Amino acid sequence: MFKMMVSQGLLAVFLSFAAPAAADTPVPSQADWNAARKTVTTADGQMLSYVEMGAADGQPVLLLHGYTDNSRAWSMLAPLLTGRRLIALDLRGHGGSAAPDCCYGLDSFAHDVNAFMEVMHIDKADVVGHSLGSMTAATLAAYYPERVDQLVLLSTATNVPKGTADWLWDNVPKLKYPIDPNSEFMKAWYANPTPVNEDFITRERGESAAVPAQVWMGVLRALTPTDWSSITSRITAPTLVIWGDQDPLFDAASQTRLKELLPAAEYKTFTGLGHNFFWEQPEKAAKEINGFLTP
Amino acid sequence: MVVAQSQPAATGIDTLAHDVNGFMEALGIDRADVVGHSLGSMTAAALAGFYPERVDRLALLSTAVSFPKEAIDWLWDNVPNLSHPLDPNSEFMLAWFSNPTPMEEDFLTRDRAESASVAAPVWMGVLKAFTVLDWSLLATRITAPTLVMWADQDALFGAASQSRVREVLPAAQYETFPGLGHNFIWEQPMKAAKVINRFLAR
Numbered sequence A: 001m002f003k004m005m006v007s008q009g010l011l012a013v014f015l016s017f018a019a020p021a022a023a024d025t026p027v028p029s030q031a032d033w034n035a036a037r038k039t040v041t042t043a044d045g046q047m048l049s050y051v052e053m054g055a056a057d058g059q060p061v062l063l064l065h066g067y068t069d070n071s072r073a074w075s076m077l078a079p080l081l082t083g084r085r086l087i088a089l090d091l092r093g094h095g096g097s098a099a100p101d102c103c104y105g106l107d108s109f110a111h112d113v114n115a116f117m118e119v120m121h122i123d124k125a126d127v128v129g130h131s132l133g134s135m136t137a138a139t140l141a142a143y144y145p146e147r148v149d150q151l152v153l154l155s156t157a158t159n160v161p162k163g164t165a166d167w168l169w170d171n172v173p174k175l176k177y178p179i180d181p182n183s184e185f186m187k188a189w190y191a192n193p194t195p196v197n198e199d200f201i202t203r204e205r206g207e208s209a210a211v212p213a214q215v216w217m218g219v220l221r222a223l224t225p226t227d228w229s230s231i232t233s234r235i236t237a238p239t240l241v242i243w244g245d246q247d248p249l250f251d252a253a254s255q256t257r258l259k260e261l262l263p264a265a266e267y268k269t270f271t272g273l274g275h276n277f278f279w280e281q282p283e284k285a286a287k288e289i290n291g292f293l294t295p
Numbered sequence B: 001m002v003v004a005q006s007q008p009a010a011t012g013i014d015t016l017a018h019d020v021n022g023f024m025e026a027l028g029i030d031r032a033d034v035v036g037h038s039l040g041s042m043t044a045a046a047l048a049g050f051y052p053e054r055v056d057r058l059a060l061l062s063t064a065v066s067f068p069k070e071a072i073d074w075l076w077d078n079v080p081n082l083s084h085p086l087d088p089n090s091e092f093m094l095a096w097f098s099n100p101t102p103m104e105e106d107f108l109t110r111d112r113a114e115s116a117s118v119a120a121p122v123w124m125g126v127l128k129a130f131t132v133l134d135w136s137l138l139a140t141r142i143t144a145p146t147l148v149m150w151a152d153q154d155a156l157f158g159a160a161s162q163s164r165v166r167e168v169l170p171a172a173q174y175e176t177f178p179g180l181g182h183n184f185i186w187e188q189p190m191k192a193a194k195v196i197n198r199f200l201a202r
Helices: A002-018 A106-119 A132-143 A162-174 A183-189 A199-209 A212-223 A228-234 A252-260 A282-294 B013-027 B039-050 B069-081 B093-097 B105-116 B120-129 B161-167 B189-200
Strands: A038-041 A045-056 A057-066 A084-089 A125-130 A148-154 A239-244 A268-272 B032-037 B055-061 B146-151 B175-178
Touching: A038 A106, A045 A106, A057 A106, A057 A132, A106 A212, A106 B120, A125 A132, A132 A148, A132 A212, A132 A228, A148 A282, A162 A212, A183 A199, A212 B013, A228 A252, A239 A252, A239 A282, A252 A268, A268 A282, A268 B055, A282 B032, B013 B039, B032 B039, B039 B055, B069 B120, B093 B105, B105 B120, B146 B161, B146 B189, B175 B189
Parallel strands: A057 A084, A057 A125, A125 A148, A148 A239, A239 A268, B032 B055, B055 B146, B146 B175
Antiparallel strands: A038 A045, A045 A084
């Protein structure tokens, strides 16, 4: 008995030295976000920046931001997404990624994500996308299904509703560069129905204002004739769709359409929150996402 | 282990129109009349909608706002299964180039062979782009005088598809060719030219 206890004790001591636990990578502060960026170049020469956070040996989760946002968009949600290796990518043209003259459609974005995963040696990941990033995530799940485990679509729609497209076409082509982050349009673009951390949103809006013209216009031109409802039937990844009912960009009709096209997905609506509900209530959003992503 | 495939990343009409804009820039052509057939017509529409300063008059031949389900399903049933290099005389290629009425054989044989030599990534890239295409919102931005020509035996874009075009381009002129197909400009070039010349005449 004593011999067994000793050998078990020795075994425990041996094991604790044999395999050191991988360290967690902390979520950078707002001030440190840019310095935390790393870069890779994909096989076809697109430079992409990203921020890596969380459990280094956890299941990978790719985080894809929205139109004119950047990886910082995930800074308040990331600390709450438990037990995973989080990789917040800057889509081409955004954040620290290269901004070529062309092209900014869902085909290019999904192609880049596939190529990014290749160069990072990530075979498969859970993918969480917001707005444009959610459309990219859905395109990836449809056209590169081998890349996607579980799919989370935040503030998504299968096409840009006419009212939203009209508003963007009324404003985006008239933008003067450099864009004033405190202009009427930029304040409207970053408006939210409930308060959002001031430090975060001031920085995010400033970085959005620094996005170059070819990206502002490139995305708008690419999205205008895009409707991905035909590829929803190709999505086999288990899917969670979350929407804030005060979303001024994607209306209730767009969500009804989505439910018809993705009947097997799980749906969550946040009452009183807007397009950027995970900035308004990161804890609420994290609870839903953590509950959905299987350990 | 996933093998990376070499595919052109961007094959949507926004990209193709961007190319045309750049092409005109490179050739020093400020403005032009633009005549497009099928994918070319959708590209022409995107050019007119996004780069209106480039387009005088616009002629859209065998166009559609989005791909009808039957057409896109047929393409998905066939195109991913094609083995390259393609045989220009395979069942699929003969179907792809079939027409309700006869045409110049020399031209058709050469065109079909050149189509067969288009690389797999382009076949797939354009198919994927077609699948997520609906340019009805773009149509409202087109101000160029527009002619829409369609033939009623078009096996890809049927009558319902053409009705949708009429809804989104109410101010366009319409010309329909009875008994001809998707490639009516090959079946009856003189008939097509007469209409186009009249439209482009100053």
